Amino acid sequence: MTVRAACPHDCPDTCAIRVTVHDGRAVKVQGDPDHPPTHGALCTKVSRYPERSYHAERVLQPLRRVGPKGGGRFEPVSWASALSDIASRLKAIAARGPDAAQAIVPYSYAGTMGLLQGESMAARFFHRLGASLLDRTICASAGGEALAATYGGKVGMHLAHYAKSRLILIWGSNSIASNLHFWTFAQEAKRNGAKLVCIDPRKTETADKCHQHIALRPGTDGALALGLMRELVVNDWLDHDYIARYTEGWPALRERAMAWTAERTAEVCGITPDEVRGLACDYGTTRPAAIRLNYGMQRAHGGGNAVRLVAILPCLVGAWRDPAGGMLLSSSGWFRRFRNDAALQRPDLMGTRRPRTINMSTIGDDLLREASPAFGPKIEALVVYNSNPVAVAPESCKVVQGFARDDLFTVVLDHFLTDTADHADYVLPATTQLEHLDVHTSYGHTYALINEPAVAPLGQAKPNTQIFRELAAAMGFEDACFRDDDEALTRQAFTDEIDFEVLRRDGWVKLPLPEAPFAEGGFPTASGKCLIDAPGLGVPDFVPNHESPLSAPELAARYPLAMISPPARNFLNSTFVNVKSLRDIEGEPLVEIHEIDAAPRGIADGAVVRVFNDRGSYVCKAKVSARARPGVVNGLGVWWRKLGLEGTNVNELTHQKLTDIGRAPSFYDCLVEVAPQAS
Ligand SMILES: Nc1nc2c(c(=O)[nH]1)N[C@H]1C(S)=C(S)[C@@H](COP(=O)(O)OP(=O)(O)OC[C@H]3O[C@@H](n4cnc5c(=O)[nH]c(N)nc54)[C@H](O)[C@@H]3O)O[C@H]1N2
Ligand SMILES: Nc1nc2c(c(=O)[nH]1)N[C@H]1C(S)=C(S)[C@@H](COP(=O)(O)OP(=O)(O)OC[C@H]3O[C@@H](n4cnc5c(=O)[nH]c(N)nc54)[C@H](O)[C@@H]3O)O[C@H]1N2
Ligand SMILES: [Mo]
Numbered sequence: 001m002t003v004r005a006a007c008p009h010d011c012p013d014t015c016a017i018r019v020t021v022h023d024g025r026a027v028k029v030q031g032d033p034d035h036p037p038t039h040g041a042l043c044t045k046v047s048r049y050p051e052r053s054y055h056a057e058r059v060l061q062p063l064r065r066v067g068p069k070g071g072g073r074f075e076p077v078s079w080a081s082a083l084s085d086i087a088s089r090l091k092a093i094a095a096r097g098p099d100a101a102q103a104i105v106p107y108s109y110a111g112t113m114g115l116l117q118g119e120s121m122a123a124r125f126f127h128r129l130g131a132s133l134l135d136r137t138i139c140a141s142a143g144g145e146a147l148a149a150t151y152g153g154k155v156g157m158h159l160a161h162y163a164k165s166r167l168i169l170i171w172g173s174n175s176i177a178s179n180l181h182f183w184t185f186a187q188e189a190k191r192n193g194a195k196l197v198c199i200d201p202r203k204t205e206t207a208d209k210c211h212q213h214i215a216l217r218p219g220t221d222g223a224l225a226l227g228l229m230r231e232l233v234v235n236d237w238l239d240h241d242y243i244a245r246y247t248e249g250w251p252a253l254r255e256r257a258m259a260w261t262a263e264r265t266a267e268v269c270g271i272t273p274d275e276v277r278g279l280a281c282d283y284g285t286t287r288p289a290a291i292r293l294n295y296g297m298q299r300a301h302g303g304g305n306a307v308r309l310v311a312i313l314p315c316l317v318g319a320w321r322d323p324a325g326g327m328l329l330s331s332s333g334w335f336r337r338f339r340n341d342a343a344l345q346r347p348d349l350m351g352t353r354r355p356r357t358i359n360m361s362t363i364g365d366d367l368l369r370e371a372s373p374a375f376g377p378k379i380e381a382l383v384v385y386n387s388n389p390v391a392v393a394p395e396s397c398k399v400v401q402g403f404a405r406d407d408l409f410t411v412v413l414d415h416f417l418t419d420t421a422d423h424a425d426y427v428l429p430a431t432t433q434l435e436h437l438d439v440h441t442s443y444g445h446t447y448a449l450i451n452e453p454a455v456a457p458l459g460q461a462k463p464n465t466q467i468f469r470e471l472a473a474a475m476g477f478e479d480a481c482f483r484d485d486d487e488a489l490t491r492q493a494f495t496d497e498i499d500f501e502v503l504r505r506d507g508w509v510k511l512p513l514p515e516a517p518f519a520e521g522g523f524p525t526a527s528g529k530c531l532i533d534a535p536g537l538g539v540p541d542f543v544p545n546h547e548s549p550l551s552a553p554e555l556a557a558r559y560p561l562a563m564i565s566p567p568a569r570n571f572l573n574s575t576f577v578n579v580k581s582l583r584d585i586e587g588e589p590l591v592e593i594h595e596i597d598a599a600p601r602g603i604a605d606g607a608v609v610r611v612f613n614d615r616g617s618y619v620c621k622a623k624v625s626a627r628a629r630p631g632v633v634n635g636l637g638v639w640w641r642k643l644g645l646e647g648t649n650v651n652e653l654t655h656q657k658l659t660d661i662g663r664a665p666s667f668y669d670c671l672v673e674v675a676p677q678a679s
Contacts, residue, residue: 003454004507005029007046008117008433009572010110010139012294012330012444013181015042016508019434019454026050026434026454035508037159037181037445044569044585045576052579053432053458058415060459063427070404072422072642079460079470082426087474089409093380094129101130102355103380107363109138111386111414111575112464114438114451115344115493116486117430121468122385123345128477130350132379133357138392140443141662143298143329146307149534149661152525153333157290157326158515159445163188164324165290167195167282171310172221173294174204177569179444182292195282199224200296201564202592202634203627214279215629217270218564218668219300222542225309227265228280229257232316237284239318246521247315249533256539268542268550270631284317288325295329296566300669301551302543304661309540315530323516332443333524334511339441343492346481360387361665362656364395367402385413385430385464390420391574392638394654394665397616413467416578419641429461436463437486439493439503448498449508450490465489537661546657547671559613559671561597561633565650566668568637577640589620589644592634593674598624601674608645608677611635613670616652619645619677633674 005017016035020028033040062082063074094101106126162185175183196210207213262273319325356376371378403423412424421427438451472482549556570582605624635650
């Protein structure tokens with residue numbers, strides 16, 4: 001038997017999958033050959049999805065902590081006793097006063113991107129409870145809000161049209177690792193004669209396969225975009241008609257850009273003036289020209305402004321006129337009119353209450369905060385699902401200290417005993433994508449998908465929806481919406497414009513959208529124009545890193561190396577780190593360092609090193625490699641702390657300072673020093 005499924009992971013590709021089931025066991029997953037973006041191919045890690053689901057270490061029954069907080073020791077308990085104890089703990093907090101439930105905080109992200117197993121029943125539960133709201137900023141809110149400020153939504157080119165572009169700038173994206181199904185279209189373009197340029201501080205496997213690699217300093221993309229604009233102006237490579245009709249605010253930005261000569265730009269970006277001029281010439285004179293902007297560049301202080309500046313470029317040259325021209329950061333905004341989030345999440349259940357909002361990116365600081373009028377009540381309970389904050393949130397030392405608080409009550413829903421689950425009072429076993437029903441949208445293409453359950457839940461695992469349904473019952477919430485089953489939720493998720501019967505039959509439905517959506521403006525802003533001068537934000541500018549020689553010379557003197565920490569190819573954030581076959585491919589936690597930086601520090605290839613700054617140390621192996629640019633080290637992947645050397649991972653080093661737009665973390669804006677580990 002084959003079952004139609006969808007990849008649940010936080011990745012732009014959202015593949016359509018076919019699961020082969022024998023005797024009630026999922027034996028194989030394959031990409032759906034008929035789904036155009038997936039075209040029959042899955043990445044290495046998701047091909048191992050059954051291995052992950054049937055992993056010997058799956059948590060398959062509710063667990064209650066024994067021993068000290070954070071010790072990772074548990075005893076099995078029944079669902080009934082776990083749910084009634086959790087409910088009584090939460091009720092006791094909520095009973096203290098009208099806004100007391102705000103001391104309870106949900107913490108979730110995109111462990112699954114499913115609309116049901118993400119924020120449906122869970123959101124209803126926390127809205128009804130009056131818990132704190134969560135600002136879900138950990139990944140994409142700087143770029144997302146910047147894009148929305150420019151174009152009115154997270155919209156862009158269609159994936160498939162990249163195959164017909166003549167020039168593709170792959171900007172802040174390691175497509176082969178993190179957006180493989182885009183790379184297929186880029187390769188087709190390459191075969192058709194297109195030029196591919198990779199703009200990335202790291203010489204990635206994607207950079208290896210492009211015609212040109214521009215290895216700029218982390219966090220300097222805004223400067224590069226301004227430098228390109230000046231060249232476009234000086235050489236008159238502008239589409240004056242497109243600018244006049246479909247943009248607002250260009251004159252002020254034009255004036256700002258004129259200060260960015262190729263020499264000044266090159267100086268700030270750490271590249272050559274010829275690289276600036278050459279890139280501008282390619283971009284100004286090739287049609288159609290496309291940009292695949294990705295989230296890598298927005299994990300720095302000025303990430304929001306940088307995304308705005310890059311996103312404006314296609315208007316300046318009129319690239320949007322062609323279906324194969326323009327840019328794509330995220331396609332998720334295309335789904336807005338087809339989604340029924342309010343029906344799934346029911347914010348109306350808050351009634352007249354207006355709970356505070358906690359930013360997930362500062363959970364380290366917030367868990368350590370006392371009650372105050374500005375902050376509200378101290379956080380007393382955390383319910384974590386679809387996320388592993390102890391591994392992935394910035395400044396681990398504070399995050400761990402917060403999760404280790406004896407007076408914090410923590411419930412974690414997960415498949416495994418992650419670093420976060422180790423700090424729980426209760427761990428509740430959740431089902432994987434093979435075991436539950438869900439529907440999906442995408443942030444890299446424009447198809448809605450369905451995921452049918454392929455097998456029965458393993459052990460005593462339950463879908464997130466069911467866990468929150470039962471928790472609602474244990475709390476005594478009687479609203480009818482807590483009785484909706486998953487089948488009912490899937491039918492509430494989309495508007496009638498998506499034919500549910502076709503979704504069920506084919507596994508996916510393509511959104512009805514124009515092919516060259518902005519050929520004549522028509523952006524989803526109030527005026528329909530691109531907002532170069534955006535309300536409340538003004539005209540974008542280059543914003544230097546929090547931690548750089550420009551902004552913090554004293555710090556840079558002590559910690560002269562910039563560190564970025566992009567994903568490992570065979571993990572998905574911290575997911576899959578415990579799958580041995582994938583860990584074997586990744587090898588060990590490592591930091592890539594250029595010979596020029598390694599030699600004077602006495603660091604040999606393969607040596608154990610300590611990467612450190614005032615916040616902490618990360619112990620890992622050094623890989624002396626030209627993949628690192630001089631002055632920049634690359635700490636790859638978010639390893640599980642407990643599987644790393646000395647129980648550390650790269651987030652020991654990152655900080656909680658936020659981006660210019662979107663209240664997001666600045667993971668790739670981080671100064672460090674590296675030294676051989678004293679033996
Ligand atoms: N295999 C794999 N795929 C994944 C993930 C994974 O962990 N593993 N994670 C998923 C998730 S959650 C996300 S958000 C996406 C992330 O994928 P992307 O959106 O592509 O973002 P990153 O991988 O963070 O960074 C992309 C590239 O940007 C580079 N970069 C870092 N700093 C800068 C900078 O200042 N300027 C420029 N121009 N480039 C910079 C990095 O070196 C990296 O090669 O991928 C998803 N896909
Ligand atoms: N230093 C550094 N830190 C980073 C990044 C970086 O590039 N560098 N990337 C950042 C980015 S882009 C992101 S998006 C975040 C990601 O951070 P997270 O959203 O925390 O993602 P994961 O680490 O993949 O953890 C997801 C967890 O959800 C669980 N899960 C999956 N499906 C289900 C389900 O159906 N039910 C339940 N209950 N649990 C489920 C998985 O088992 C896993 O433990 O990390 C951020 N952290
Ligand atoms: Mo992400």
